[in-house]
Amino acid sequence: MKDYHGCTRINTDKxxxxxxxxxxxxxxxxxxxxxxxxxxVKVPAGVYxxxxxxxxxxxTKPIPVKSFYLDKYxxxxxxxxxxxxxNPKWKKENTPQIFADEGYLDxxxxxxxxxxxxxxVTYISWFSAKGYCESQGKRLPNAYxxxxxxxxxxxxxxxxxxxxxxxxxxxxxKPDHLPSIGRYKNALGIYDLHGLIWEWVYDxxxxxxxxxxxxxxxxxxxxxxxAGALKANDFSNYAAYMRFGYRAGLKGWYTGKYLGFRCxxxx
Amino acid sequence: MRxxxxxxxxxxxxxxxxxxxxxHHALPxxxxxxxxxxxxxxxxxxxxxxxxxxxxxxxxxxIVSMFYASCQSVCPRIVSDMQLIxxxxxxxxxxxxxxxxVSFDPEKDSPEALKSYAKKMExxxxxxxxxxxxxxxxxxxxxxxxxxxxxxxxDFNHSTVISLVSKEGKIxxxxxxxxxxxxxxxxxx
Numbered sequence: 001m002k003d004y005h006g007c008t009r010i011n012t013d014k015x016x017x018x019x020x021x022x023x024x025x026x027x028x029x030x031x032x033x034x035x036x037x038x039x040x041v042k043v044p045a046g047v048y049x050x051x052x053x054x055x056x057x058x059x060t061k062p063i064p065v066k067s068f069y070l071d072k073y074x075x076x077x078x079x080x081x082x083x084x085x086x087n088p089k090w091k092k093e094n095t096p097q098i099f100a101d102e103g104y105l106d107x108x109x110x111x112x113x114x115x116x117x118x119x120x121v122t123y124i125s126w127f128s129a130k131g132y133c134e135s136q137g138k139r140l141p142n143a144y145x146x147x148x149x150x151x152x153x154x155x156x157x158x159x160x161x162x163x164x165x166x167x168x169x170x171x172x173x174k175p176d177h178l179p180s181i182g183r184y185k186n187a188l189g190i191y192d193l194h195g196l197i198w199e200w201v202y203d204x205x206x207x208x209x210x211x212x213x214x215x216x217x218x219x220x221x222x223x224x225x226x227a228g229a230l231k232a233n234d235f236s237n238y239a240a241y242m243r244f245g246y247r248a249g250l251k252g253w254y255t256g257k258y259l260g261f262r263c264x265x266x267x
Numbered sequence: 268m269r270x271x272x273x274x275x276x277x278x279x280x281x282x283x284x285x286x287x288x289x290x291h292h293a294l295p296x297x298x299x300x301x302x303x304x305x306x307x308x309x310x311x312x313x314x315x316x317x318x319x320x321x322x323x324x325x326x327x328x329x330i331v332s333m334f335y336a337s338c339q340s341v342c343p344r345i346v347s348d349m350q351l352i353x354x355x356x357x358x359x360x361x362x363x364x365x366x367x368x369v370s371f372d373p374e375k376d377s378p379e380a381l382k383s384y385a386k387k388m389e390x391x392x393x394x395x396x397x398x399x400x401x402x403x404x405x406x407x408x409x410x411x412x413x414x415x416x417x418x419x420x421x422d423f424n425h426s427t428v429i430s431l432v433s434k435e436g437k438i439x440x441x442x443x444x445x446x447x448x449x450x451x452x453x454x455x456x
Binding site for chain 2: 061096097098099126127130202203205206248251252
C-alpha cells in the first residue's frame with residue numbers, strides 16, 4: 001500500500017517485526033563468533049600404515065580407513081562452556097571422580113583476561129570428552145583415524161613440513177595460557193592436528209606399553225619391533241611413537257593442561 | 268532507534284563470557300580414579316538373557332574381569348584364576364562371591380554363546396557373563412584399566428586384570444597377569 005507521500009509502506013505488522021528482530025539477533029550472534037568450531041571436514045577413505053604391528057602375522061600391514069568426518073577445529077573453551085550449561089551433570093561439582101579426576105576444568109578458575117574463549121579446552125578427561133561428542137551426535141576419533149588425518153601435510157607441503165611443525169612444538173616453551181585455535185592447517189583444511197596440544201582418541205587404551213607380556217599376545221614384541229624399525233632420521237615415526245607412548249600411559253579419568261580433543265562422525 | 272539499541276544490546280550479550288565455576292580443590296591433575304562403578308548407566312545382558320545394571324549390584328562385592336569366548340590362550344587361565352579366587356573366598360566367608368566376566372566381543376559372544384561357554388567351563392549361578400554394546404565394553408575397559416584391541420584376525424590383544432569391586436562399586440584391589448598372587452583380593456573381600 002502507498003502512504004500519502006507515495007512511498008510504499010513496509011509491513012509494520014507486529015509478527016513480522018518480531019520475525020525481523022529474531023532473524024537479526026541470530027545473524028548477529030553468528031557474526032560475533034565467526035569461528036564455526038563444530039564444523040566437520042570429510043576425510044576421504046585411504047590407508048594408514050601403522051608404525052607398529054597390530055598382531056603377530058602382519059608386519060606394519062596398512063589399515064584401510066573408511067571415509068569419516070573430523071572436526072575442523074579442536075573443541076574450544078567456549079564450546080565446552082555451552083555444553084556444560086546445557087548439560088549440568090558435567091559441571092565440575094557434579095562430575096563423579098570416576099569420570100574425571102581433581103584436575104577437571106582446572107584452569108577455569110583463571111583470571112578472565114587469561115581465559116581465551118577460542119583456545120582449546122583442556123583439563124578434560126576421556127569420559128567428559130566422549131560425553132561432549134555424544135551430545136553433538138558425534139564420537140571421538142579412533143587412533144588410526146586421527147593418525148591418518150594427522151599424517152596429511154599442509155597444502156604444498158610434505159611429511160617434512162609436518163615433522164618441522166612437530167619439532168617446533170616439541171622445542172617450544174609450553175605456554176601458561178593456550179593461544180587461540182586455527183594455527184597449523186593441513187591440506188584438508190583441518191586445523192591444529194599438530195603444534196598445540198595432545199588429543200584424546202576413542203581407543204587410547206588399545207595397547208599398553210608396559211603390559212604383562214605373558215598376557216598380551218605378542219604386544220610387547222610388536223612394540224619393540226616397531227621401535228627397532230625406527231631409522232636414525234625417521235622423525236615422523238618417532239613422533240607417532242611418542243604419541244603412542246603418551247596415549248598408552250593415559251587413564252580415562254586423567255586430565256592435563258595440554259590434553260584436549262576434537263570429535264569425529266561417521267558418514 | 269529502538270532497533271539500534273536492541274542490536275547493540277545483542278552484541279554486548281553475545282560477547283559476554285560464560286559463567287565460570289570458581290569452586291576448586293587444589294590437588295594434582297592425575298590422581299587415581301575414585302568413585303563408584305555404579306555411576307555407569309549402561310545396560311548389559313547376561314548368559315541367561317537377564318538385564319544387568321551396575322547399580323543393581325549395590326550391596327554385594329564382586330570379582331570382575333574381561334575375556335572373550337573364542338580366546339584360546341589366556342582367557343581360560345583368567346577363568347581358572349577367578350575360580351580359585353572364588354573358592355578361597357567361599358572358604359573365608361562360607362559363601363561363593365559374585366563373579367562378573369565382561370566380553371570384549373559383543374559380535375560373537377551373544378548371550379547364547381556365553382551360556383555355552385559357562386556350561387563348558389562349569390561356571391555356577393554366581394557367575395555373570397556379560398554382553399553389551401561396543402561402546403559399553405570400551406567404557407568399562409577404561410574404568411577397569413584393561414587395554415584391548417581387536418586384531419585383523421578377529422582376535423583381541425588384551426591385558427589381564429582381575430579386580431575386586433566393593434559393595435559400593437569401588438575398585439578396591441586389582442591384580443595383573445595370569446597366575447598372579449591373589450592374596451590382596453582375598454584379604455580385602
